[in-house]
């Protein structure tokens with residue numbers, strides 16, 4: 001990679017032995033394999049308030065979170081499946097941020113679940129949130145069902161799941177690099193300045 005690309009991985013579980021944290025770490029390994037500088041953003045390390053839609057953005061711990069996430073060229077969001085969706089702590093953290101941290105960023109999604117259906121509903125929800133924040137959510141994602149079992153050292157499936165997690169990280173890093181290239185920036189500038197209906201009548 002010619003220029004430095006930073007990929008931040010946001011851990012959406014506060015649990016001590018969290019499988020989400022492990023999944024995000026593995027995805028970040030993939031990003032590092034593609035040449036990116038990686039940063040784990042673990043919500044356990046922040047004393048975050050609940051978003052009340054009013055003035056929380058300027059609180060010191062929120063400013064720190066916004067800096068740590070916002071300085072990434074690409075982001076990996078990790079979530080457990082909680083009652084058919086993503087975790088509340090992740091959503092609260094996202095709500096404490098906004099376009100400044102997400103708009104135009106490449107976003108990769110990884111999720112874990114305790115049950116056999118995986119974290120697909122959580123990831124689907126995050127995909128919608130990524131769109132709302134004008135992020136570029138990559139099609140590749142990793143959902144790890146029964147993470148307590150499938151990510152265990154003696155699991156026959158562990159290597160395949162780890163590969164999938166790493167691939168999300170690799171792709172986020174590569175797309176973030178492409179997206180930051182001078183050609184891409186010029187294309188995006190032209191796109192933003194283009195008339196809304198070229199060739200059409202006023």
Ligand SMILES: Cc1cc2nc3c(=O)[nH]c(=O)nc-3n(C[C@H](O)[C@H](O)[C@H](O)COP(=O)(O)O)c2cc1C
Nearest residue numbers: 013015018019020080081082083084112113114115
């Ligand atoms: C509040 C709560 C809700 C959960 N809901 C689901 C669920 O809907 N489906 C599922 O498969 N697992 C569910 N689980 C299990 C978690 O997905 C599983 O324990 C996962 O490993 C938690 O992530 P973590 O290890 O990163 O903390 C739930 C766990 C909790 C605490």
